[in-house]
Amino acid sequence: GQQLNQSPQSMFIQEGEDVSMNCTSSSIFNTWLWYKQDPGEGPVLLIALYKAGELTSNGRLTAQFGITRKDSFLNISASIPSDVGIYFCAGQLSGSARQLTFGSGTQLTVLP
Amino acid sequence: NAGVTQTPKFQVLKTGQSMTLQCAQDMNHEYMSWYRQDPGMGLRLIHYSVGAGITDQGEVPNGYNVSRSTTEDFPLRLLSAAPSQTSVYFCASSPGLGKAFFGQGTRLTVV
Numbered sequence: 555g556q557q558l559n560q561s562p563q564s565m566f567i568q569e570g571e572d573v574s575m576n577c578t579s580s581s582i583f584n585t586w587l588w589y590k591q592d593p594g595e596g597p598v599l600l601i602a603l604y605k606a607g608e609l610t611s612n613g614r615l616t617a618q619f620g621i622t623r624k625d626s627f628l629n630i631s632a633s634i635p636s637d638v639g640i641y642f643c644a645g646q647l648s649g650s651a652r653q654l655t656f657g658s659g660t661q662l663t664v665l666p
Numbered sequence: 667n668a669g670v671t672q673t674p675k676f677q678v679l680k681t682g683q684s685m686t687l688q689c690a691q692d693m694n695h696e697y698m699s700w701y702r703q704d705p706g707m708g709l710r711l712i713h714y715s716v717g718a719g720i721t722d723q724g725e726v727p728n729g730y731n732v733s734r735s736t737t738e739d740f741p742l743r744l745l746s747a748a749p750s751q752t753s754v755y756f757c758a759s760s761p762g763l764g765k766a767f768f769g770q771g772t773r774l775t776v777v
Contacts, residue, residue, distance in 0.1 A: 584764075644764070
């Protein structure tokens with residue numbers, strides 16, 4: 555199947571620091587999404603991106619749909635303890651009948 | 667305000683046993699899907715449905731069956747459980763535009 559390369563795999567940061575993670579693929583995606591998963595829960599949608607170059611914010615989160623349509627990044631500013639969790643990127647390929655391809659996730663730990 | 671409801675939350679099976687994971691949504695979404703989540707591998711699509719009576723295979727369908735008799739329900743059946751099917755299973759429903767709403771998951775252990 556299609557692969558999304560998500561990096562980094564894990565991050566340990568101090569509270570208050572900014573965070574950046576990204577996803578890349580060899581395929582072109584029509585939609586990029588970013589999800590967060592808390593322990594014992596299902597993923598929750600954070601941001602959805604639909605156009606190349608689109609930059610969208612949701613509070614302290616900002617995500618961009620890459621110009622080539624093969625990548626996306628997520629930034630978290632001024633991290634707080636509740637940002638801890640696993641962040642997943644997901645992409646929807648053209649003509650994929652709404653199936654999503656997920657990255658392997660970035661485990662974020664915020665140290666006090 | 668239920669959203670997507672999965673049952674059971676936890677299950678232990680013996681190799682060779684069969685069982686059905688239940689999934690129900692109350693958002694009237696046409697599209698539903700099942701994923702499995704394994705450490706370091708993200709979520710992988712098992713089966714999906716674009717509406718009642720229509721199902722199709724995802725990336726990892728072997729050993730699983732699905733059916734969609736109503737818009738609300740999308741059960742996943744394990745025909746003969748194997749240790750390789752130990753995983754966390756998530757059901758999701760989608761209104762389109764790539765957005766998916768996930769249930770809380772079923773943690774399955776096959777011994």
